[in-house]
Amino acid sequence: MPDQPPPYPLLNRLAQLNNAEQSRLAATATPSASGCRRRPEALPAYRQQFALDADRILHSRAYIRYIDKTQVFSLVANDHVTHRVLHVQMVARIARTIGRFLLLNEDLIEAIALGHDIGHPPFGHVGEEFLADLCREHGLPPFQHNIQSVRFLDKLERKGRGWNLTLQVLDGILCHDGEVHNQQLRPASATDFSGLDDKLAAKGADPLFPLTPSTMEGCVVRMADTIAYIGRDIEDAIILGLIKRTDIPQSCRTIFGDTNGTIVYRLVTDLLGNSRSDSTDSAVIAFSAEMAEALAELKRFNYQRIYLDPRTKKKDPLIGECYRRLFASFLDCLNGSPRSLPSQVDLMTDIDPLYLPEYSSAERVRDFIAGMTDDYFIRQARDIGCPVPAKVLVPGGL
Numbered sequence: 364m365p366d367q368p369p370p371y372p373l374l375n376r377l378a379q380l381n382n383a384e385q386s387r388l389a390a391t392a393t394p395s396a397s398g399c400r401r402r403p404e405a406l407p408a409y410r411q412q413f414a415l416d417a418d419r420i421l422h423s424r425a426y427i428r429y430i431d432k433t434q435v436f437s438l439v440a441n442d443h444v445t446h447r448v449l450h451v452q453m454v455a456r457i458a459r460t461i462g463r464f465l466l467l468n469e470d471l472i473e474a475i476a477l478g479h480d481i482g483h484p485p486f487g488h489v490g491e492e493f494l495a496d497l498c499r500e501h502g503l504p505p506f507q508h509n510i511q512s513v514r515f516l517d518k519l520e521r522k523g524r525g526w527n528l529t530l531q532v533l534d535g536i537l538c539h540d541g542e543v544h545n546q547q548l549r550p551a552s553a554t555d556f557s558g559l560d561d562k563l564a565a566k567g568a569d570p571l572f573p574l575t576p577s578t579m580e581g582c583v584v585r586m587a588d589t590i591a592y593i594g595r596d597i598e599d600a601i602i603l604g605l606i607k608r609t610d611i612p613q614s615c616r617t618i619f620g621d622t623n624g625t626i627v628y629r630l631v632t633d634l635l636g637n638s639r640s641d642s643t644d645s646a647v648i649a650f651s652a653e654m655a656e657a658l659a660e661l662k663r664f665n666y667q668r669i670y671l672d673p674r675t676k677k678k679d680p681l682i683g684e685c686y687r688r689l690f691a692s693f694l695d696c697l698n699g700s701p702r703s704l705p706s707q708v709d710l711m712t713d714i715d716p717l718y719l720p721e722y723s724s725a726e727r728v729r730d731f732i733a734g735m736t737d738d739y740f741i742r743q744a745r746d747i748g749c750p751v752p753a754k755v756l757v758p759g760g761l
Contacts, residue, residue, distance in 0.1 A: 366406050373409040380411055389466035389640040391550075393578045398471075398529035401517075401556055412529055413470035419526040420478045424734075425515045429480070431736035433487040435596050435670065436603060438678060438737070440754040444599045447487070450591060451480055458587035461631060461648075462580060465640040471580040474528075475535030479584060482511025484733040485740035488670075489679050493686040494733060495570075501694075501725040504567040511733050512536050513563065519730055523718030534559055535581030537566070538574040539588055544659050547637075547649030548582040551575040579640055582648040586634060593661055594619075594626030600669045612664055618657040626661075630654065678752040685744035685751060690728055692747045697724040 381396040388394065398412025408415050420426055432447035455476035462472040484490040484506070495505040513533050517525045534554065554562070554577050565572045576582050600606045608621050619626045633654040639645045650658065669675060692700075714722060735743070741751050 368407055369409040374407060377409045377411065384468070387466070388468060389579075391579045391640045391643055391646040392467045393471050393531055393580055395468060395470060398531060399555075400527050400529055402527050404527065411470060413468060413474050413532060416526075416528045416532045417470060417474040417477055419528065420474060420481070420516065423481070423516065423520050423526060425481045425520060426477065428734060428736050431738050432480075432483055433485065433490070433737055434592070434599075435487060436599055436675065437486045437489075437682070438752050438754045439603065441602065443602055445595055447480055447483060450595070451477055453591040453595065454479065454584065454587050457590050457627065457631060458580075458584045461583050461587060461634060461638075464635050465579070465583070465638055465648075467580050467583060467640060471531055471535070471578065472583055474532045475539065475581055475584045476587065478512060478516055478528075478532065478536045479539040479588065480508065480512065481515050481536075482508040482513070482733060484508070484511075485735050485737045486682050489676070489682065490686065493683045494729065497686060497690045498725075498729055501690075503725055503729060505570055506729065506733065507566065507570055508733075509537050509539060510563060510567055511730075514730070515734065518719065519714065523714040525718075530554070530556055530559060531578050531580070534562070534577050535584055537562060538576040538581055539585050540574065543573075544589075544655075544662060545586070546652065546655035547647050548575060548585060549647050550579050550582055551577045553577050579646060579648065586648055586650075589658070589662075590627055590630045590634075593630075593658070593665065594623035596665055596669055597626075598623045605672060605674060606668050610668060612660060615657055615661045615664065618654065619661065630658065681750060681752045685740070685749050686732070688747060688749045689732060689740070689744055693728040693731060694724055697727060 381394065384392070384394050384396075393413075395411035395413055398416070410418065429448035429451060430446065434445045434447050434450050436444050455473050458472045458476050459469045461467075462469045484494050491506060491508050495507070498504060498506045513536055516528055516536070517533055520526055537559070562574060566574060576585060597606070597611065601608055611621050619629050630650070633651055634648065637647075637649040637651050637654075639647050639649075712727075714727075716722070732740070745751050
């Protein structure tokens with residue numbers, strides 16, 4: 364049965380919901396009715412624009428693959444260690460709490476949060492580094508997961524049609540970088556799709572190019588990204604025997620406490636007390652100076668004692684070799700090698716040229732590998748004879 368326009372009562376209700384936002388939301392919030400898309404859509408939507416985007420992201424194939432994507436710790440056989448799918452849900456919940464108190468658009472917040480890490484390749488940030496090096500070697504811009512998140516949702520899903528998400532959601536995903544330390548964020552001037560494409564090009568050419576979200580909601584998600592991972596990574600490191608709770612610097616414990624729960628609570632409380640959303644002149648998402656300084660110290664602790672600890676990184680060389688050999692093998696397949704491609708390929712060979720007429724072999728391989736789950740990556744590497752790392756049991760240490 365062909366799609367039918369929704370009945371008029373539903374469209375009337377949509378208008379009522381959009382009108383209600385005018386009195387309910389802060390002056391600096393992004394109204395749902397302002398959501399704009401690259402392509403007009405023939406079928407009228409009765410869901411509000413950003414709620415529709417959140418649904419589309421949830422139904423994307425890339426979102427499904429979150430389930431087996433590394434957050435920090437790879438190849439650990441412990442079901443209580445965070446995976447990427449839990450992280451994005453935590454970001455969404457924390458950001459929605461902040462948005463509710465500041466009277467911002469929670470649907471926009473949720474959509475940005477759910478989609479912000481979709482571009483992460485297998486094995487998290489270390490995989491991103493390996494893939495960035497391979498891209499440079501093959502004449503492509505260095506791989507960056509935030510750009511890839513936009514690419515999956517805007518260009519690659521649905522055989523190259525993408526999901527036609529709103530500008531505001533894609534901008535928030537692109538500009539979400541929670542690794543950059545900010546005491547405060549003020550939204551950049553509003554942009555259009557031409558401006559978004561300029562941002563993508565500038566960031567692709569220079570990974571250090573600074574980006575700021577164009578909405579208050581995007582600023583909230585960027586801060587919530589940090590709030591969600593900083594304490595959770597500490598809890599995971601404690602579970603794995605990498606650190607003890609008493610290793611957390613005393614100055615940080617005094618301000619944050621020593622559990623993920625107290626860290627999240629105190630960061631969110633401070634952010635709410637120092638942010639302003641009632642006037643465009645004073646709009647800001649901000650920590651106090653004291654809290655921002657303590658957060659910077661806690662980040663340094665996490666880097667020194669968790670992310671860069673030799674036990675965390677000891678499997679990196681083997682993972683890197685798998686990346687290199689898989690990239691070469693898939694490239695050979697696309698360029699005429701007699702070896703057949705895997706049966707589950709949906710990015711290297713299934714993109715309609717109508718949507719991506721210029722799509723090089725190296726780009727196809729990059730996108731295919733970036734979309735893999737950790738386990739699928741390991742299976743593909745094993746199939747081409749590459750030595751692969753094994754999962755370890757915990758407790759028992761890394």
